[in-house]
Each structure stands twice: as C-alpha cells, then as structure tokens.
Amino acid sequence: QKEVEQNSGPLSVPEGAIASLNCTYSDRGSQSFFWYRQYSGKSPELIMFIYSNGDKEDGRFTAQLNKASQYVSLLIRDSQPSDSATYLCAAFRSNFNKFYFGSGTKLNVKP
Amino acid sequence: DGGITQSPKYLFRKEGQNVTLSCEQNLNHDAMYWYRQDPGQGLRLIYYSQIVNDFQKGDIAEGYSVSREKKESFPLTVTSAQKNPTAFYLCASSEVWAATETQYFGPGTRLLVL
Numbered sequence: 001q002k003e004v005e006q007n008s009g010p011l012s013v014p015e016g017a018i019a020s021l022n023c024t025y026s027d028r029g030s031q032s033f034f035w036y037r038q039y040s041g042k043s044p045e046l047i048m049f050i051y052s053n054g055d056k057e058d059g060r061f062t063a064q065l066n067k068a069s070q071y072v073s074l075l076i077r078d079s080q081p082s083d084s085a086t087y088l089c090a091a092f093r094s095n096f097n098k099f100y101f102g103s104g105t106k107l108n109v110k111p
Numbered sequence: 112d113g114g115i116t117q118s119p120k121y122l123f124r125k126e127g128q129n130v131t132l133s134c135e136q137n138l139n140h141d142a143m144y145w146y147r148q149d150p151g152q153g154l155r156l157i158y159y160s161q162i163v164n165d166f167q168k169g170d171i172a173e174g175y176s177v178s179r180e181k182k183e184s185f186p187l188t189v190t191s192a193q194k195n196p197t198a199f200y201l202c203a204s205s206e207v208w209a210a211t212e213t214q215y216f217g218p219g220t221r222l223l224v225l
Contacts (some may be wrong), residue, residue: 032212042219043217043218044154045216090214097212098156099203101146101153104153
C-alpha cells in the first residue's frame with residue numbers, strides 16, 4: 001500500500017465550477033499535509049499546507065483535513081483554464097523528516 | 112532573491128558515463144532532497160540529507176550517489192550502474208524537525224540518455 005493515494009484522473013470541470021481533489025494517506029503518524037500544483041514539464045509549486053482538522057482557506061483554494069478518516073482534499077472555486085495542471089498531495093512525518101507524495105491528479109478546466 | 116537552483120536544465124548521458132546534477136539553495140534550509148519523476152508518475156525519493164556531512168538513502172538510491180559538504184549544496188551523481196536514468200530530477204529543501212515543515216522545489220533537471 002502506498003503511503004499517499006490519489007486518483008490519477010483526469011478530472012474535467014467547466015470553467016467557473018468547483019474542482020474537488022482528494023487524497024488518502026496510510027500513516028497515522030503523518031502530521032502535516034501539502035498540496036502542490038505541477039504544470040507539464042515544470043517543478044511542483046506549493047499551493048497550501050494544512051495540519052489541523054478542518055478547513056483552511058486561501059483565496060480560491062480550500063484544503064480540508066480529516067485525520068480520523070485519513071483524508072485530505074483540495075477545493076478550487078471558480079476554476080480557471082490556468083488551473084489545468086497535475087495536483088500532488090504530500091504527507092510529512094517529522095520524526096522521519098520525510099515527505100510522502102501521491103502520484104498526482106490531473107485536472108482539466110475547460111473554457 | 113531566495114530559492115533553489117538546479118543545473119543544467121537538460122543533461123545528456125552516454126552509456127557507461129557518470130553525470131552530476133547540481134543543486135544549490137540560499138534559503139538556509141538544513142534539509143535537502145533529491146527526487147526522481149518519470150512521465151505520468153509521482154515523486155520518488157532518491158536521497159535526503161538533514162545536516163552537513165550526513166545523508167540517507169531514499170526509496171530508489173541504487174545507481175545514485177550524493178554528497179553534502181556544504182549546507183547550501185547537495186549534488187547528485189547518476190552513475191553508470193543506474194541502467195534507466197532517463198527522468199526529471201527534482202531537488203528540494205526544507206527546514207528540519209518542525210511539524211509544519213514546507214518543502215520547496217528547484218526547477219528540475221531533465222536527464223536523457225544518448
């Protein structure tokens with residue numbers, strides 16, 4: 001079992017809709033969780049991180065964490081074609097100082 | 112202007128050749144990492160280092176070597192023992208030992224075999 005699992009997609013949404021990206025993790029010792037956006041041929045760029053149960057909002061992005069269910073999600077409101085990319089979920093465990101990455105979900109936002 | 116630099120952007124390797132990928136950071140981060148990404152795949156950890164002169168193997172260390180002689184630098188050598196080196200190589204850095212560590216990435220090096 002992989003430490004972090006994501007649906008590879010592609011997830012297609014129309015412009016202006018809400019895109020919902022999901023991620024599950026297996027290690028209950030994971031303490032913080034990250035969402036990265038990766039455009040084709042480029043390196044991942046950090047969107048946001050979350051470490052407390054509940055929601056965290058930053059502009060059009062909302063991260064949600066449910067530690068009991070070992071589930072992390074990213075909502076993108078008012079999706080734009082420029083949001084089309086692969087979104088990587090990562091979990092961090094401080095006693096190992098290691099980040100575990102999912103294989104990413106490809107998002108297509110159609111004009 | 113703080114960040115992580117990787118060079119070269121593209122690198123070509125001949126059969127039996129060792130090549131070295133450069134990674135430099137001026138973020139004053141203690142930890143540095145090397146990942147490999149294959150097309151359509153996630154990131155796989157090659158090596159990581161939490162402090163100067165110390166490093167640990169990741170999940171796919173075979174055929175690779177690293178050094179950490181300076182805090183700012185973490186070069187990766189792809190040896191001739193790595194039989195399938197064609198991939199996108201990403202260097203990253205972060206602080207150490209805090210529960211809310213954030214990892215930042217360099218622009219990557221694309222390695223191709225001639």
